[in-house]
Amino acid sequence: xxxxxxxxxxxxxxxxxxxxxxxxxxxxxxxxxxxxxxxxxxxxxxxxxxxxxxxxxxxxxxxxxxxxxxxxxxxxxxxxxxxxxxxxxxxxxxxxxxxxxxxxxxxxxxxxxxxxxxxxxxxxxxxxxxxxxxxxxxxxxxxxxxxxxxxxxxxxxxxxxxxxxxxxxxxxxxxxxxxxxxxxxxxxxxxxxxxxxxxxxxxxxxxxxxxxxxxxxxxxxxxxxxxxxxxxxxxxxxxxxxxxxxxxxxxxxxxxxxxxxxxxxxxxxxxxxxxxxxxxxxxxxxxxxxxxxxxxxxxxxxxxxxxxxxxxxxxxxxxxxxxxxxxxxxxxxxxxxxxxxxxxxxxxxxxxxxxxxxxxxxxxxxxxxxxxxxxxxxxxxxxxxxxxxxxxxxxxxxxxxxxxxxxxxxxxxxxxxxxxxxxxxxxxxxxxxxxxxxxxxxxxxxxxxxxxxxxxxxxxxxxxxxxxxxxxxxxxxxxxxxxxxxxxxxxxxxxxxxxxxxxxxxxxxxxxxxxxxxxxxxxxxxxxxxxxxxxxxxxxxxxxxxxxxxxxxxxxxxxxxxxxxxxxxxxxxxxxxxxxxxxxxxxxx
Amino acid sequence: xxxxxxxxxxxxxxxxxxxxxxxxxxxxxxxxxxxxxxxxxxxxxxxxxxxxxxxxxxxxxxxxxxxxxxxxxxxxxxxxxxxxxxxxxxxxxxxxxxxxxxxxxxxxxxxxxxxxxxxxxxxxxxxxxxxxxxxxxxxxxxxxxxxxxxxxxxxxxxxxxxxxxxxxxxxxxxxxxxxxxxxxxxxxxxxxxxxxxxxxxxxxxxxxxxxxxxxxxxxxxxxxxxxxxxxxxxxxxxxxxxxxxxxxxxxxxxxxxxxxxxxxxxxxxxxxxxxxxxxxxxxxxxxxxxxxxxxxxxxxxxxxxxxxxxxxxxxxxxxxxxxxxxxxxxxxxxxxxxxxxxxxxxxxx
Numbered sequence: 001x002x003x004x005x006x007x008x009x010x011x012x013x014x015x016x017x018x019x020x021x022x023x024x025x026x027x028x029x030x031x032x033x034x035x036x037x038x039x040x041x042x043x044x045x046x047x048x049x050x051x052x053x054x055x056x057x058x059x060x061x062x063x064x065x066x067x068x069x070x071x072x073x074x075x076x077x078x079x080x081x082x083x084x085x086x087x088x089x090x091x092x093x094x095x096x097x098x099x100x101x102x103x104x105x106x107x108x109x110x111x112x113x114x115x116x117x118x119x120x121x122x123x124x125x126x127x128x129x130x131x132x133x134x135x136x137x138x139x140x141x142x143x144x145x146x147x148x149x150x151x152x153x154x155x156x157x158x159x160x161x162x163x164x165x166x167x168x169x170x171x172x173x174x175x176x177x178x179x180x181x182x183x184x185x186x187x188x189x190x191x192x193x194x195x196x197x198x199x200x201x202x203x204x205x206x207x208x209x210x211x212x213x214x215x216x217x218x219x220x221x222x223x224x225x226x227x228x229x230x231x232x233x234x235x236x237x238x239x240x241x242x243x244x245x246x247x248x249x250x251x252x253x254x255x256x257x258x259x260x261x262x263x264x265x266x267x268x269x270x271x272x273x274x275x276x277x278x279x280x281x282x283x284x285x286x287x288x289x290x291x292x293x294x295x296x297x298x299x300x301x302x303x304x305x306x307x308x309x310x311x312x313x314x315x316x317x318x319x320x321x322x323x324x325x326x327x328x329x330x331x332x333x334x335x336x337x338x339x340x341x342x343x344x345x346x347x348x349x350x351x352x353x354x355x356x357x358x359x360x361x362x363x364x365x366x367x368x369x370x371x372x373x374x375x376x377x378x379x380x381x382x383x384x385x386x387x388x389x390x391x392x393x394x395x396x397x398x399x400x401x402x403x404x405x406x407x408x409x410x411x412x413x414x415x416x417x418x419x420x421x422x423x424x425x426x427x428x429x430x431x432x433x434x435x436x437x438x439x440x441x442x443x444x445x446x447x448x449x450x451x452x453x454x455x456x457x458x459x460x461x462x463x464x465x466x467x468x469x470x471x472x473x474x475x476x477x478x479x480x481x482x483x484x485x486x487x488x489x490x491x492x493x494x495x496x497x498x499x500x501x502x503x504x505x506x507x508x509x510x511x512x513x514x515x516x517x518x519x520x521x522x523x524x525x526x527x528x529x530x531x532x533x534x535x536x537x538x539x540x541x542x543x544x545x546x547x548x549x550x551x552x553x554x555x556x557x558x559x560x561x562x563x564x565x566x567x568x569x570x571x572x573x574x575x576x577x578x579x580x581x582x583x584x585x586x587x588x589x
Numbered sequence: 590x591x592x593x594x595x596x597x598x599x600x601x602x603x604x605x606x607x608x609x610x611x612x613x614x615x616x617x618x619x620x621x622x623x624x625x626x627x628x629x630x631x632x633x634x635x636x637x638x639x640x641x642x643x644x645x646x647x648x649x650x651x652x653x654x655x656x657x658x659x660x661x662x663x664x665x666x667x668x669x670x671x672x673x674x675x676x677x678x679x680x681x682x683x684x685x686x687x688x689x690x691x692x693x694x695x696x697x698x699x700x701x702x703x704x705x706x707x708x709x710x711x712x713x714x715x716x717x718x719x720x721x722x723x724x725x726x727x728x729x730x731x732x733x734x735x736x737x738x739x740x741x742x743x744x745x746x747x748x749x750x751x752x753x754x755x756x757x758x759x760x761x762x763x764x765x766x767x768x769x770x771x772x773x774x775x776x777x778x779x780x781x782x783x784x785x786x787x788x789x790x791x792x793x794x795x796x797x798x799x800x801x802x803x804x805x806x807x808x809x810x811x812x813x814x815x816x817x818x819x820x821x822x823x824x825x826x827x828x829x830x831x832x833x834x835x836x837x838x839x840x841x842x843x844x845x846x847x848x849x850x851x852x853x854x855x856x857x858x859x860x861x862x863x864x865x866x867x868x869x870x871x872x873x874x875x876x877x878x879x880x881x882x883x884x885x886x887x888x889x890x891x892x893x894x895x896x897x898x899x900x901x902x903x904x905x906x907x908x909x910x911x912x913x914x915x916x917x918x919x920x921x922x923x924x925x926x927x928x929x930x931x932x933x934x935x936x937x938x
Contacts, residue, residue, distance in 0.1 A: 118913040129907055129910070239751070242748065290752050290756060292751070293749070293752035297745055301733045304741070
């Protein structure tokens with residue numbers, strides 16, 4: 001507990017030390033600290049983007065450049081104060097980021113980073129060739145920032161502004177990561193399919209973190225321009241972009257503190273290299289990037305977690321549960337039992353020449369547990385994906401709660417009240433059980449990025465936490481809420497997926513082979529749990545191989561063979577059917 | 590701009606485009622087989638031109654030192670890794686593959702220093718000197734990361750570019766070079782003067798693209814490459830070794846890059862760092878093909894060549910900005926036309 005208290009006191013201790021620093025340190029060291037702070041602001045954006053979001057940018061220096069040039073132009077050519085420059089810096093970087101993000105983020109993972117290389121170079125040549133921006137000579141005579149009548153001209157003065165803004169940025173990003181949107185961001189890398197099935201708009205989340213990273217870079221550019229009071233194109237080309245990326249990686253891209261550690265490492269290392277290299281070669285600036293490039297390669301090969309992962313081992317683990325409110329989120333009213341819930345009408349899905357699902361029609365009533373069975377290759381998984389919206393049918397109609405969902409995106413279907421689990425469990429192994437379950441509540445909550453950044457989402461988040469805890473307790477994992485999902489045995493991981501589905505307050509849960517790989521006792525427990533869920537008024541559709549499990553659990557069963565419906569009926573009828581026996585066992589002689 | 594100038598720019602653009610075609614095809618080849626977007630690929634092209642120039646000037650090409658350096662690092666890494674797994678028997682082979690074979694061209698270049706060679710032999714020697722660079726870089730930088738995500742591989746790839754282009758300054762020096770033109774003959778096609786060098790560039794690009802196509806369609810090793818590209822695990826199960834296919838893809842792509850360097854050498858003055866922009870422009874072309882389709886990639890590369898040629902007529906200063914900005918409409922088009930496929934990537938840390 002003492003170490004916990006120490007951990008909580010750390011930010012205050014750091015703030016006091018940083019506040020005293022300019023009074024005791026030499027002016028040169030203060031200047032270095034200014035560069036470290038500015039670098040850390042840019043690296044913070046990359047930590048969010050790369051370390052948490054799994055995207056990257058080789059063009060952050062160009063964003064810094066846009067911010068710097070925007071304020072330089074406004075304050076020198078138009079003579080406006082630096083605050084006006086800040087507005088334009090952020091507006092310009094934000095607009096460029098939104099535009100670039102909008103055209104690249106829908107494409108595969110490597111299109112964004114590679115376009116950032118190309119456009120980073122394009123922007124550099126643009127700065128260097130526009131006479132109004134001083135071309136290669138740059139812009140000089142940029143005025144210092146004046147805050148409340150105090151000019152921040154001295155390095156010791158702007159120091160406070162830089163580090164205060166960095167602290168504010170870190171506070172915001174930490175808030176964001178510990179929120180509804182943050183859980184989605186932390187799941188982007190490797191959890192895209194799962195997120196889409198839960199109703200998360202992946203494009204929006206990616207665009208938002210790309211924008212935030214760019215705005216941080218723009219802010220850094222504004223500070224840089226008013227600190228140096230002179231800018232030229234060269235600090236905004238490709239090489240500094242690599243250095244920013246190196247900062248994020250070296251410090252540890254999975255922690256916001258990594259940005260500061262990484263920035264300090266890189267700036268100090270650069271300083272040392274600049275002292276040593278000129279003695280060794282006349283091409284010192286070129287060799288500097290060689291050193292950084294080689295170090296970056298070694299880092300990615302041997303220590304991808306960066307410095308922070310070496311330190312983290314010795315830090316106490318956070319044990320306390322997040323705040324939970326007394327009441328959960330508002331729940332929806334379940335439909336009357338026995339009314340038509342899900343209707344498939346002559347659904348056809350082809351893959352090239354193969355007809356995977358051929359004119360399948362059936363209806364499911366609310367309150368039912370329905371089983372979907374069939375031999376391998378019968379089209380069960382395809383049908384499953386058609387119902388949940390992961391695939392679209394070639395013809396036919398699917399109606400859920402009276403609404404046509406044949407063409408609806410997965411997100412809309414999830415919001416209507418359909419939740420699913422996966423045959424190959426899709427959890428976030430490095431996140432806690434409670435966080436994994438909370439992702440399920442995403443479509444029930446509304447706090448956007450701004451509210452999350454400013455920590456205005458607490459009341460809603462506490463209610464969501466209550467709902468998630470209830471779901472965990474319901475499936476019997478309530479006492480393990482702070483354990484990591486990756487440490488659970490497979491049986492419990494499946495159960496955790498069900499808890500996540502429950503957290504969405506669904507009307508229909510669709511389960512993909514929930515009993516696969518479970519032991520006998522686990523199967524029995526699972527069946528009991530599913531019946532308890534049914535008792536709450538939730539309907540269940542499951543695809544399953546295990547006959548005993550299906551026969552004992554389901555109210556009605558649909559049998560598929562070679563993509564077509566073989567029959568539909570009660571477990572007893574299915575068991576008695578000669579056609580089903582033939583499909584499973586081959587012809588009865 | 591009258592027709593005469595437009596046609597002249599078109600010829601120039603197609604010649605440039607031919608260079609980008611070869612490099613773009615190599616980029617797509619390496620990406621599809623190894624998942625690495627090999628950013629230093631443009632550098633390979635520039636190095637081959639610089640190497641030829643230095644051979645023609647009777648100087649020891651910088652590539653010799655670069656090869657010796659890379660081969661020593663790769664050999665050391667390989668020996669350490671073999672020793673750790675106690676595979677002593679494999680060590681002589683490692684010495685052969687990583688120590689002797691890659692440095693043979695370097696030895697040849699050193700022995701032939703100052704000798705008068707026919708142009709054909711000079712070119713062969715230059716090609717032999719650049720061929721081992723990419724496979725050695727693969728061993729040093731990418732093999733230890735075989736399990737990493739495309740993102741990590743890309744970051745490493747960009748870092749590798751900066752490492753070798755920085756080293757290239759040491760080995761090649763800061764001055765620019767231009768090689769002897771293969772021919773100075775001029776044709777007159779419909780009133781437009783066309784250099785034989787231009788014809789040669791286009792013909793070579795067409796010939797090598799055609800050979801690549803035949804290789805993929807008709808040979809076993811070409812099919813093995815395609816198999817690895819479409820499914821690594823599946824290829825492994827049928828007995829294709831991804832590491833070896835990877836090396837082969839790097840060699841093949843380096844051949845394309847090396848040839849393009851030899852072709853561009855006589856028409857453009859190249860510096861140690863010229864390769865980056867050439868490689869990136871080829872990449873912009875490859876994006877048109879979505880990094881998967883070879884014919885579309887070739888078409889995209891030609892379009893970029895033409896665009897660059899016309900852009901330099903309108904504003905030589907903003908030429909680069911215009912070429913790279915053309916990526917934007919291409920991306921919009923791809924973003925609208927292609928269905929979004931979510932790739933699952935594993936965690937990077």
